[in-house]
Each structure stands twice: as C-alpha cells, then as structure tokens.
Amino acid sequence: MxxxxxxxxxxxxxxxxxxxxxxxxxxxxxxxxxxxxxxxxxxxxxxxxxxxxxxxxxxxxxxxxxxxxxxxxxxxxxxxxxxxxxxxxxxxxxxxxxxxxxxxxxxxxxxxxxxxxxxxxxxxxxxxxxxxxxxxNGVVKPSNKLFPQMPSVFPNPGAIAVVSQSGNVATSLTRRAVKSGFGISTMISSGNEADLHCEDYFSYLGDDPETKVIISYIEGFRDGRRFFDTIKKVTLKKPVVMIKAGSTDAGAQAARSHTASLAGSSGSFIGASKQAGITRADNLEDLFNTGIGFLNQPIPRGNRTAILTMGGGWGVLAADASSRYGLDVVRLSDKTLAALDKILPAWWNPGNPVDMVAGNIEGAMMKSIQVLLEAPETDCLILLGIMGLFKMRPVFDHMPEEKIKNHLKETTHQLAEAFDEIRKMSHYHKKPVISATELPFAVGDMEERIFTMLGTKGFALYKTPDTAAKVLSHLVDYGKYLKAVNGEL
Amino acid sequence: MxxxxxxxxxxxxxxxxxxxxxxxxxxxxxxxxxxxxxxxxxxxxxxxxxxxxxxxxxxxxxxxxxxxxxxxxxxxxxxxxxxxxxxxxxxxxxxxxxxxxxxxxxxxxxxxxxxxxxxxxxxxxxxxxxxxxxxxNGVVKPSNKLFPQMPSVFPNPGAIAVVSQSGNVATSLTRRAVKSGFGISTMISSGNEADLHCEDYFSYLGDDPETKVIISYIEGFRDGRRFFDTIKKVTLKKPVVMIKAGSTDAGAQAARSHTASLAGSSGSFIGASKQAGITRADNLEDLFNTGIGFLNQPIPRGNRTAILTMGGGWGVLAADASSRYGLDVVRLSDKTLAALDKILPAWWNPGNPVDMVAGNIEGAMMKSIQVLLEAPETDCLILLGIMGLFKMRPVFDHMPEEKIKNHLKETTHQLAEAFDEIRKMSHYHKKPVISATELPFAVGDMEERIFTMLGTKGFALYKTPDTAAKVLSHLVDYGKYLKAVNGEL
Incomplete structure (x- = not known):
C-alpha cells in the first residue's frame, strides 16, 4: 500500500x-x-x-x-x-x-x-x-496547492477525486466541485495513458486518506483484466462512481477517434462493473450528484424508502422516481402512522409519501424525520422542501444588499444547523437522508450561494425529487454489493 | 374557437x-x-x-x-x-x-x-x-399583470404556458421560467378541478395566440376521453409537453391521496398520449428544458443528427446520449467531410461527432455549422462548447465589479449575435440546432446570468450533452407525429 x-x-x-x-x-x-x-x-x-x-x-x-x-x-x-x-x-x-x-x-x-x-x-x-x-489537461491536488493544468479552475481541498480520460470532462467535473463548495482531493486528466493507466490512479486513490469517493469518466482500458482486478479492491474501501463513455455504437466510434481507446463490448463491461462494485452513472449530473451523495451519508441496509414532503406534487414525483429507480416506497406501519398523527396537522392524509401539505407546524418536520428514521420498516429517507425545517423569511430583489447578505448568512446558518441534527440521526440509525428542494425565497444567485455554502459544510442538497431518488438508488445498490461481498454492512 | x-x-x-x-x-x-x-x-x-x-x-x-x-x-x-x-x-x-x-x-x-x-x-x-x-395555488397572466397567487413569483410575459394539477410543481416551473429569462404566457394551478378541468385550460391555451408551447404536470383525469380528444387538436397547433405523474404503483397511490385523481393505468396512458401527440417528459428538468427547446426551433424532418463539439469527451457523451434517446448519429458524406477539411485544423479526425479539439480557428465553428446544416444527410445538429463561437476572455473573481459587468454584457452580446446567425440558418434549413455548454470563464453567478439573458432573447442554452440530446429527441418525436398525421411537416 x-x-x-x-x-x-x-x-x-x-x-x-x-x-x-x-x-x-x-x-x-x-x-x-x-x-x-x-x-x-x-x-x-x-x-x-x-x-x-x-x-x-x-x-x-x-x-x-x-x-x-x-x-x-x-x-x-x-x-x-x-x-x-x-x-x-x-x-x-x-x-x-x-x-x-x-x-x-x-x-x-x-x-x-x-x-x-x-x-x-x-x-x-x-x-x-x-x-x-x-x-x-493536467493534474490538480488542492491540498498541496498543485495546479499544473490547462484550465484556470481552482477548487478547494475536498474528499472527492476526479479521474477522467477526457480533459474537458475533467474540467466540467472540477468546475462542479468549485460551484458546489465540496472541492476535490485530486484531479487527474489521464490523456493517452502512455505509461500510467487509469487503474494506477484508482489504486493510488484507493489508499489515499484524503479521498473518500472517486468519480470518473472512462472511455476504455489498456488492460481490462488489470483494471477490474484493481477496482474490485478499491470499491471495498470507498465508492467508485463511473461514466463508461462509448457504451453505444455511436459513442464507441466517437471514443475511438478521441482517445483511440478500446471500448470493448458494452455488455461485458456492465457485467464486469457489477462484479467489481462500480457505481455506474448515466451522465455528468448523475456522476457528480452521486459523488457528493456518497460523501457524508451512511450506506443503507436496504431499499425501503420513506418520503417526507412539504408538497403533494413533489411527493408524487418522488414516489414515481423511487419506484423507477428500484426503491421500495414502503408501507408505513400503524405504529409509525400513529406517531406521525401526533405531530402533523389534523388534515394530513396518512401514507407514504408523508405529505406535510402547506401548513408546517413548528418543528413538525424534524420530529417527523425522527419518527421515520426510527421506524424499523425503513432503510432510508427522501426529504423534500426543507424550508419546513425553519422559518425562512421572504427576500426581494429590491432589498438593500446588506439585508440580503444577512438573510443569506442566517438562512445558511439555520439550514446547516438543521442538517447537522439530521446527519447525527441519520448516522445513528445508519439510514441516509437525501434532501431536495428549491429555495423559493432566494433572489439573484442566492440559491446557488446557499447550495455552495452548504457544500463547504459537507451537506449535499439537490433540486428535484428525481435527482434525490436516483442518488439514493445508487447508495442502495452499493450497500447491496458490500453486503453480498462482506456478508454484512 | x-x-x-x-x-x-x-x-x-x-x-x-x-x-x-x-x-x-x-x-x-x-x-x-x-x-x-x-x-x-x-x-x-x-x-x-x-x-x-x-x-x-x-x-x-x-x-x-x-x-x-x-x-x-x-x-x-x-x-x-x-x-x-x-x-x-x-x-x-x-x-x-x-x-x-x-x-x-x-x-x-x-x-x-x-x-x-x-x-x-x-x-x-x-x-x-x-x-x-x-x-x-392561483393563476398568473404576466401580460395582463395578473398575479392572484400564493407564491410570490413574478415571471415576465413569455410564450410558455404552465398547467399543473400540483400547486408546488406549478411554482417550481414558474420559478424556472423566471430564472431562465423566458417568462410565461399563463400559469394555471388547477387544484381539485371541481368545475373547469385541465382539458378546458388546454383548449383555451391551444387557441391563445400568446402561447407557443404548453408544459404540464398531470396526475389524472376527470374525463379521460374528453381530455385526449381535446389535446389531440391542441398538439396539431402547438407542442404539449407533459409529466404524467402517478405512473408507477407508488406514484399512483401518492397521487390518490394528493388530488384524489383517477390515475388510470400507465400502459393505457402511454398509448393514448402517443396517439394524441403528447410529448412526455420524465421529470421537472426534462419538462422545462423541452418546453424552452420547442420555443424557437424548427421541427426536424428526421432523426439524423450531426454533433459539433469543442471537446472530445463531450462529443462521446453526446453520441452515447443521442443513441440512447433514439437519434441517429449519422455518417457524414465524403462531400461534407471534405468541406469540413477546408475549415478545420489539419489534425482533426474526420467523423461525427465533428471534434474541433482544443484549437479553434477564427470563425471555424460558424462555418462548420453551416456545412453541417447544408448537408443533405443531416436533420439536426447538437452544438457543444459554443465558447468557440467567439473570443471569450478570462474573468476572475477579484476583478472590479465594473469590469465583470462589462464582460458579462460583451459576452452576452456576442453570444446573442452568434445565436441569431445560427437561428437564421437553422430556420432556413428547417433543422434545429440544440446547444449545450458550460462557460468556464464565468465567475460567481455570471454563468446563470448569461443563460438568463440569452433566455430573454429567446435562446435556450443547456449545460450538458445529455440534456441537448434528450431535448432534441423530443423535437424529433413530435416531428414524426406531425408528419404521420399531416403527411408532411
């Protein structure tokens, strides 16, 4: 090592x-x-x-x-x-x-x-x-202030490593690391891989204490057998999320003329990557979202999902997406429903999603989270519309800059405190809580700034129910893999 | 009418x-x-x-x-x-x-x-x-300054109508209309539909001269037959993009307790919506992206797609995504390749995607777009990394605000000019050009502001190759439908 x-x-x-x-x-x-x-x-x-x-x-x-x-x-x-x-x-x-x-x-x-x-x-x-x-494109190691690279993108030190056979995709991902606030441990644009191959980098990052998750864009392998043997060891230590590009005929042809890589058949890659515990992403958003999703969440024991939402439509979308991505929108027990009855307004409609509707009684959301995480019938939670976690005051574009800044600070602080409490519960019960929301009371770039500031504190916040369900499904699949290999989580 | x-x-x-x-x-x-x-x-x-x-x-x-x-x-x-x-x-x-x-x-x-x-x-x-x-949640008609609604979201007048059976989804979509710069013609949160049903709204919007595209979130119908009869007439006049929520068992159950709507079987809806020419979106992003995609693009005659990219990795991702979404990444003719040979640097690798690699010779991208639109073997174009359209100077966070503002203005102006030229070619050839890029030289919220300012001028710019391919595939499917019904486009 x-x-x-x-x-x-x-x-x-x-x-x-x-x-x-x-x-x-x-x-x-x-x-x-x-x-x-x-x-x-x-x-x-x-x-x-x-x-x-x-x-x-x-x-x-x-x-x-x-x-x-x-x-x-x-x-x-x-x-x-x-x-x-x-x-x-x-x-x-x-x-x-x-x-x-x-x-x-x-x-x-x-x-x-x-x-x-x-x-x-x-x-x-x-x-x-x-x-x-x-x-x-170069390599980047922010903790060592090392930036010998073509693009002028300077992420903070973080726990995500980027390995990419495409320079522009490496930059795309690094820029996301900057914008999200999460930063990176290492960025490697591996280019033609004349000497070092991507498996060498994976092997190094597998043992790198700074790196908690590896996200990667791979078009093909110089030595497929060695690649999978290596990655199999890495995924037992930390999640590897990967786009295998060139997985269609058109894509494979494009990859050939791009990095002259041997894409191999898509079918054999799917099989091998499953056996090696690789988490496969569909596109750049999915890749990055899943990377930050893994960072601070416990790995779930199963796919039984509760959904807690501040709006009915979002709940339906989350239920649909969960179902599509292989999650089980679990039937809540009578005991759990009774516990929720005591917290939620009289007109709530018992079921899963747990729809808090427009009315949010002080502290009801946090208490409901607790009930849903304590319930033995759940493995994980999707949380939608976290405005319910605190009192968010409206902001308007014409407010003085100073007032907007104070509001931003206050909102981020309140959100971070709430997220911290949720994280504690989440790890205690070993059940991930994936949050998605828009921030209706945010003007200008305030929404982006709130998301970024949460990122610097290690909290991933997504925007849509679909994204939350998709990220969660990747966590569930990785948990299933670890369980199959290790016998337990 | x-x-x-x-x-x-x-x-x-x-x-x-x-x-x-x-x-x-x-x-x-x-x-x-x-x-x-x-x-x-x-x-x-x-x-x-x-x-x-x-x-x-x-x-x-x-x-x-x-x-x-x-x-x-x-x-x-x-x-x-x-x-x-x-x-x-x-x-x-x-x-x-x-x-x-x-x-x-x-x-x-x-x-x-x-x-x-x-x-x-x-x-x-x-x-x-x-x-x-x-x-x-209320209704909104910005051109009449009519905003009797629960959320405080004030979009500009635009050409997209929003019809939603969920209030919070209606707000999500309206907020996107604000952020994107496109605005809306009408927003209708239809609620319980005690009297007017969603088909009444579709019928009205079908004849509304302000509305060019309808995007909608539907959980179920009071009168399915009437709904489809109505929508069939509307889709001949303008595109209707729809999320049918509650299409999984879990989602249907959630929808029942949300709006008590009769979701009906998913299979029968898929068949009926196909026959009615409805463009079905998978999630909120897809719904909105497709809505603005339809706004200013010609409807393509077929699925033969050219890809022009400033980076190899993005090209591979676009080829994969195109293939997955049913587009044909077409083999370019010798004549087209020869025409590109005259424009592109000596080291370009002939094929589709057309990879302009890192080097961009003055005006090469615009000339290549022209060649690809003139080629008889193409129906449409995906354009990636439009920084190649002009000389974009780097900006840094520590620059004075005034300088950043000027840069923003200049960049948007140049981009709008380029997009205008592309739009003219695109309509002349009746071939849509869908653009996706990140703007690496943008700091703070500049990227968002550039996207928004382009939106106010009617140009949709996406961020990832996957999104571009997906939106394009919806345009292709709608064209196929119109062709089947009308005999021609």
Missing part, C-alpha cells in the same frame, strides 16, 4: 518542479499552464526551462534541465512531441521521478506521434520515471 | 376583481394573495371584501359583494370552505363570471368538504360562472 503512495509522491506532492517549455508568450500553453501553477500558490521551487529567455513570468529560467541546482521531483512538459523523448532522457539523467506531459499530437494522431510516444515511454520506464499523459 | 377565448376572458383578462376574504393580517393567505395581486401591478380596480375592515392593504373594502359599485369580472376567493357556496351565490347574483377558489379543504379531505365543493359547483354552473380550483 505504501508503495503506490510513495510512487506517486513526486507527482502529487513534489518538493520542486521543472517546467519544460515555460513561456512568456500569452496564449501559449507553456505560458498558461505555468501561470496556473503559479496562481495556484505552489510553495516549492519552480524551475522554468527555456533555451532563449533568462526570466519566465518573473522566475529565473534555465536553458537546460541539467543546469537546475537541485533534483526536482516533477517535470511538467509542454513542448512539441518530437522534442519530448529527448526531454524525458534529460529528466531521467537528472533523477526526476515523475513527468506530466500535457502536449497533444502523440498516439491519438498516429504516424510519428505514435513513435514519439513509444520512445518517450521506453526512456521513462528504463529510468524509473512515471508519466501522466500525454494529451491531457 | 372564439368561444373558449371569450369564456376565459373574465378569468385571464378581468377588468376588475372582487377579492373575497381580503385580509390585513400578515401570514394569512387572504393577505398574501392580495399582496401578490397588488405587487404584480394589476391595473384594474380591486374590491376587497371584508365584513369588518374598512380598508384592506390601503384599498377601500366592502362588507358585501353586492355593495361593489360595478360588476367585477373575476372573484378571487380565499375564505373557509363552509362559506364558499354562499359567496358563489352572491357572485352569481352580482353577475360575476369567473371565480378562483384558492382555499383548500374540499373534496380532497372528503366529508363536508366534498359537499361544499358540489354545492359550490352547482351554484356556479347554474349562474354561468366558471371556477378554477379549489385547493390551488
């Missing part, structure tokens, strides 16, 4: 970095990637390599790798493909142990590119150097 | 309104609904009815309906159920032709409520008065 961690140390926790292809010319990737690395606040030494410039972006440059006064851990490489094998050779001689090749134009274009890639990998492996890429 | 329009005139275009149950007590619905009516800027006279107060919310009140000095068109009724039949009687005697009963506690609670509802409907029908509700 320590092996993979120490092997990846020069990549994700480099003491200093050589930047090969560093540039002052705005618009050039050698300029942008270096700018991002500096902007991210990297605290070690950066050694720009540039044969012509003495100073690059304010830092003393070196004309050759051999001239650097120490041995950097990592080389970031942003030079044209024909020059890369030579640069790797130089890195090896210098004793550099990790390389990140961002440049494109290798195996994915064929011909000479293919040859340069082979050459580069041979030289690196002979010299015990690991390589990320080529043809990738 | 003129019939339904004149029948609904007192409801949606009232010259003056009696407000029965008007209140000064904050927190009471009689206060909130009146407040919303006033806040919305209604320009006719409002006559608050209150036996005790002389002035309600600054307006002279009347102790009885008969005392009003003219005959209002509409009565908004927010008094307890037992008093409603008497109030209706008074309205009829006064000559009022439409009533909106917001109060709950009628048929949905059974017993006396059931009786009050029957009584009220009998009195209204005898007096030639139409009734909305009871147990509803």
């Amino acid at each position: 320590i092996d993979s961690q120490s092997r990846f140390q020069p990549l994700f926790d480099p003491k200093s970095i050589a930047f090969i292809g560093a540039s002052n010319a705005p618009g050039k990737w050698g300029c942008i990637v270096l700018k991002n690395l500096i902007a991210g606040g990297y605290s070690g030494s950066i050694y720009p390599i540039n044969p012509k410039e003495k100073i690059v972006q304010g830092i003393n440059a070196f004309s050759h790798i051999r001239d650097i006064p120490e041995t950097p851990d990592l080389a970031v490489i942003v030079i044209p493909p024909p020059a890369v094998p030579g640069a790797i050779e130089d890195c090896v001689q210098k004793g550099i142990r990790a390389g990140l090749i961002i440049t494109a134009g290798f195996a994915e274009v064929g011909g000479d590119g293919e040859k340069f890639q082979q050459d580069m990998v041979e030289k690196a492996r002979k010299g015990n150097m690991i390589l990320v890429g080529p043809n990738c | 003129i019939d339904s329009q004149s029948r609904f005139q007192p409801l949606f275009d009232p010259k003056s309104i009696a407000f029965i149950g008007a209140s000064n007590a904050p927190g009471k619905w009689g206060c909130i609904v009146l407040k919303n009516l006033i806040a919305g800027g209604y320009s006719g006279s409002i006559y608050p009815i209150n036996p005790k107060e002389k002035i309600v919310q600054g307006i002279n009140a009347f102790s009885h309906i008969r005392d009003i000095p003219e005959t209002p068109d509409l009565a908004v009724i927010v008094i307890p159920p037992p008093a409603v039949p008497g109030a209706i009687e008074d309205c009829v005697q006064k000559g009022i032709r439409a009533g909106l009963i917001i109060t709950a506690g009628f048929a949905e609670v059974g017993g006396d409520g059931e009786k009050f509802q029957q009584d009220m409907v009998e009195k209204a029908r005898k007096g030639n008065m139409i009734l909305v509700g009871p147990n509803c």
Whole structure:
C-alpha cells in the first residue's frame, strides 16, 4: 500500500518542479499552464526551462534541465512531441521521478506521434520515471496547492477525486466541485495513458486518506483484466462512481477517434462493473450528484424508502422516481402512522409519501424525520422542501444588499444547523437522508450561494425529487454489493 | 374557437376583481394573495371584501359583494370552505363570471368538504360562472399583470404556458421560467378541478395566440376521453409537453391521496398520449428544458443528427446520449467531410461527432455549422462548447465589479449575435440546432446570468450533452407525429 503512495509522491506532492517549455508568450500553453501553477500558490521551487529567455513570468529560467541546482521531483512538459523523448532522457539523467506531459499530437494522431510516444515511454520506464499523459489537461491536488493544468479552475481541498480520460470532462467535473463548495482531493486528466493507466490512479486513490469517493469518466482500458482486478479492491474501501463513455455504437466510434481507446463490448463491461462494485452513472449530473451523495451519508441496509414532503406534487414525483429507480416506497406501519398523527396537522392524509401539505407546524418536520428514521420498516429517507425545517423569511430583489447578505448568512446558518441534527440521526440509525428542494425565497444567485455554502459544510442538497431518488438508488445498490461481498454492512 | 377565448376572458383578462376574504393580517393567505395581486401591478380596480375592515392593504373594502359599485369580472376567493357556496351565490347574483377558489379543504379531505365543493359547483354552473380550483395555488397572466397567487413569483410575459394539477410543481416551473429569462404566457394551478378541468385550460391555451408551447404536470383525469380528444387538436397547433405523474404503483397511490385523481393505468396512458401527440417528459428538468427547446426551433424532418463539439469527451457523451434517446448519429458524406477539411485544423479526425479539439480557428465553428446544416444527410445538429463561437476572455473573481459587468454584457452580446446567425440558418434549413455548454470563464453567478439573458432573447442554452440530446429527441418525436398525421411537416 505504501508503495503506490510513495510512487506517486513526486507527482502529487513534489518538493520542486521543472517546467519544460515555460513561456512568456500569452496564449501559449507553456505560458498558461505555468501561470496556473503559479496562481495556484505552489510553495516549492519552480524551475522554468527555456533555451532563449533568462526570466519566465518573473522566475529565473534555465536553458537546460541539467543546469537546475537541485533534483526536482516533477517535470511538467509542454513542448512539441518530437522534442519530448529527448526531454524525458534529460529528466531521467537528472533523477526526476515523475513527468506530466500535457502536449497533444502523440498516439491519438498516429504516424510519428505514435513513435514519439513509444520512445518517450521506453526512456521513462528504463529510468524509473512515471508519466501522466500525454494529451491531457493536467493534474490538480488542492491540498498541496498543485495546479499544473490547462484550465484556470481552482477548487478547494475536498474528499472527492476526479479521474477522467477526457480533459474537458475533467474540467466540467472540477468546475462542479468549485460551484458546489465540496472541492476535490485530486484531479487527474489521464490523456493517452502512455505509461500510467487509469487503474494506477484508482489504486493510488484507493489508499489515499484524503479521498473518500472517486468519480470518473472512462472511455476504455489498456488492460481490462488489470483494471477490474484493481477496482474490485478499491470499491471495498470507498465508492467508485463511473461514466463508461462509448457504451453505444455511436459513442464507441466517437471514443475511438478521441482517445483511440478500446471500448470493448458494452455488455461485458456492465457485467464486469457489477462484479467489481462500480457505481455506474448515466451522465455528468448523475456522476457528480452521486459523488457528493456518497460523501457524508451512511450506506443503507436496504431499499425501503420513506418520503417526507412539504408538497403533494413533489411527493408524487418522488414516489414515481423511487419506484423507477428500484426503491421500495414502503408501507408505513400503524405504529409509525400513529406517531406521525401526533405531530402533523389534523388534515394530513396518512401514507407514504408523508405529505406535510402547506401548513408546517413548528418543528413538525424534524420530529417527523425522527419518527421515520426510527421506524424499523425503513432503510432510508427522501426529504423534500426543507424550508419546513425553519422559518425562512421572504427576500426581494429590491432589498438593500446588506439585508440580503444577512438573510443569506442566517438562512445558511439555520439550514446547516438543521442538517447537522439530521446527519447525527441519520448516522445513528445508519439510514441516509437525501434532501431536495428549491429555495423559493432566494433572489439573484442566492440559491446557488446557499447550495455552495452548504457544500463547504459537507451537506449535499439537490433540486428535484428525481435527482434525490436516483442518488439514493445508487447508495442502495452499493450497500447491496458490500453486503453480498462482506456478508454484512 | 372564439368561444373558449371569450369564456376565459373574465378569468385571464378581468377588468376588475372582487377579492373575497381580503385580509390585513400578515401570514394569512387572504393577505398574501392580495399582496401578490397588488405587487404584480394589476391595473384594474380591486374590491376587497371584508365584513369588518374598512380598508384592506390601503384599498377601500366592502362588507358585501353586492355593495361593489360595478360588476367585477373575476372573484378571487380565499375564505373557509363552509362559506364558499354562499359567496358563489352572491357572485352569481352580482353577475360575476369567473371565480378562483384558492382555499383548500374540499373534496380532497372528503366529508363536508366534498359537499361544499358540489354545492359550490352547482351554484356556479347554474349562474354561468366558471371556477378554477379549489385547493390551488392561483393563476398568473404576466401580460395582463395578473398575479392572484400564493407564491410570490413574478415571471415576465413569455410564450410558455404552465398547467399543473400540483400547486408546488406549478411554482417550481414558474420559478424556472423566471430564472431562465423566458417568462410565461399563463400559469394555471388547477387544484381539485371541481368545475373547469385541465382539458378546458388546454383548449383555451391551444387557441391563445400568446402561447407557443404548453408544459404540464398531470396526475389524472376527470374525463379521460374528453381530455385526449381535446389535446389531440391542441398538439396539431402547438407542442404539449407533459409529466404524467402517478405512473408507477407508488406514484399512483401518492397521487390518490394528493388530488384524489383517477390515475388510470400507465400502459393505457402511454398509448393514448402517443396517439394524441403528447410529448412526455420524465421529470421537472426534462419538462422545462423541452418546453424552452420547442420555443424557437424548427421541427426536424428526421432523426439524423450531426454533433459539433469543442471537446472530445463531450462529443462521446453526446453520441452515447443521442443513441440512447433514439437519434441517429449519422455518417457524414465524403462531400461534407471534405468541406469540413477546408475549415478545420489539419489534425482533426474526420467523423461525427465533428471534434474541433482544443484549437479553434477564427470563425471555424460558424462555418462548420453551416456545412453541417447544408448537408443533405443531416436533420439536426447538437452544438457543444459554443465558447468557440467567439473570443471569450478570462474573468476572475477579484476583478472590479465594473469590469465583470462589462464582460458579462460583451459576452452576452456576442453570444446573442452568434445565436441569431445560427437561428437564421437553422430556420432556413428547417433543422434545429440544440446547444449545450458550460462557460468556464464565468465567475460567481455570471454563468446563470448569461443563460438568463440569452433566455430573454429567446435562446435556450443547456449545460450538458445529455440534456441537448434528450431535448432534441423530443423535437424529433413530435416531428414524426406531425408528419404521420399531416403527411408532411
């Protein structure tokens, strides 16, 4: 275990970095990637390599790798493909142990590119150097302020790792991590996977104490058997949520011309991923939503679902969605209904969903949550319209900014307190509570800001009943898998 | 046709309104609904009815309906159920032709409520008065500044109508209309449908020149045969997008206790809705996204889809999603590929998706769109990563507010110009172009604001390839229906 961690140390926790292809010319990737690395606040030494410039972006440059006064851990490489094998050779001689090749134009274009890639990998492996890429977006490790990447997206440290064979999908996911407030532990755009394959990253992240959930976009495998053997071990430690792209004929064809990956048959992947405990997402939203859903929820023991809602329509939508995603909208026992009778207004209509209708008696929602989590016939809860958890005052666009800000602060504080209480109950009973709501009394970007601020506190809040049911169904399936493998949860 | 329009005139275009149950007590619905009516800027006279107060919310009140000095068109009724039949009687005697009963506690609670509802409907029908509700959220007609409703949501006038048997879903959808910038023509929360049924509203909206698309949430029908006969005529004039809630056993049970509606079997609904040309949505997002998708797009002649993308991963996701939703990711002809060869960088990989990769040569995206729309082998286009349409400069959070505002203005302007050009080509060729992208260079709520500002100009922009493909598939299916019924598009 320590092996993979120490092997990846020069990549994700480099003491200093050589930047090969560093540039002052705005618009050039050698300029942008270096700018991002500096902007991210990297605290070690950066050694720009540039044969012509003495100073690059304010830092003393070196004309050759051999001239650097120490041995950097990592080389970031942003030079044209024909020059890369030579640069790797130089890195090896210098004793550099990790390389990140961002440049494109290798195996994915064929011909000479293919040859340069082979050459580069041979030289690196002979010299015990690991390589990320080529043809990738970069890697990111916020806890180490490490941002050698093409896009200018700077997430906070978090517990979600992103592994993607597509650079733009990696960015999409990282941006979601920023917007949601959750942050990430690691982002890896794996590109052509000339040396390191995605299974190497999964293996590393499986043992990474910072990472609690892995979300990934995968088009195909260099070594399918090794991939599944690896991932099987990882999913016993933490959830792996994955989009397997290229799973239709049209998609597979698109993937071939994108990363030249061997998509394999969709059917065999479905079978293998089930056996390996992979949580499969349908699309980007589902992938990210499920990732943050796993973060702070207990894994449910079964699929018996209670629904508590502040509105009838939402309850019906949640019941439909639950049913469609394989959840059992359970019949509540007489005892549970009697307990709810004591809490809810006289006109409530006993059943599941538990519809609190428009009227919300002080504290009724929190008490109902407690009853539903204590009920032996439930495994989990969908909670809709959490405005019922507290008194939310209306806000209007024309209010002074100061007043809106105070309201935002107060609302987030109240919500976080309520969520904290729910989380405690939820973990005590080992029953996840998935919440979805809109915030009708939010103006401008206030809704987004409330969601983000809850994210920074570790609370995932969704917008629609459908999303809540879908995320919950993924948690249920993962629980079922763990139970089948381990005999218990 | 003129019939339904004149029948609904007192409801949606009232010259003056009696407000029965008007209140000064904050927190009471009689206060909130009146407040919303006033806040919305209604320009006719409002006559608050209150036996005790002389002035309600600054307006002279009347102790009885008969005392009003003219005959209002509409009565908004927010008094307890037992008093409603008497109030209706008074309205009829006064000559009022439409009533909106917001109060709950009628048929949905059974017993006396059931009786009050029957009584009220009998009195209204005898007096030639139409009734909305009871147990509803209100109605909204922004072009007439008419907002007698429970929630404080004020959309701009637009071309989408919302019909919902659930009040909270109606609000969800109306809020989306506000946030998206599209606005609405009409919102109807139909409640218990004691008198007017949803088919009456569909019939009215089918002939309403303001309404171009109808989106709706339906749990069940009072008269299924009449419903489908009506809707069949409407879908020939404009698209009707619908969530049929309660389509699973769990959902049906939830719906029964919500609106006591007869959900009917799911299978028979699917068949009937297909024959009636209804576009069925899976969830709230799908419903709204499809609604705005229909607004300004030509209906495609077939399902042969081209995909143009600024990133490989997004292209693969779009190809997968297209395939899953029944679109044909068409093989581009040699002629089309040759035309693209002249536009795109040398390293592009010929095929569909057309992957423009990271490099974007000036104007290449717009020229490629033109080629793909002119190609006889395509019916429609998915466009991903429209940042390629113009030069978008990075923005950072720490920039001065003024600079960010200018950037926002400039970006929206450029995007709107590009979208305008695409719309012209799209309509000329009768091929829809559905766009999805994230805006990586947007900070704070800028992304949301750009999407909203595009919405006010009538352009729908989505975020993910999956959404684009799904919306497009709904357009394709509707085109297929129209073709089957009309023989041509």
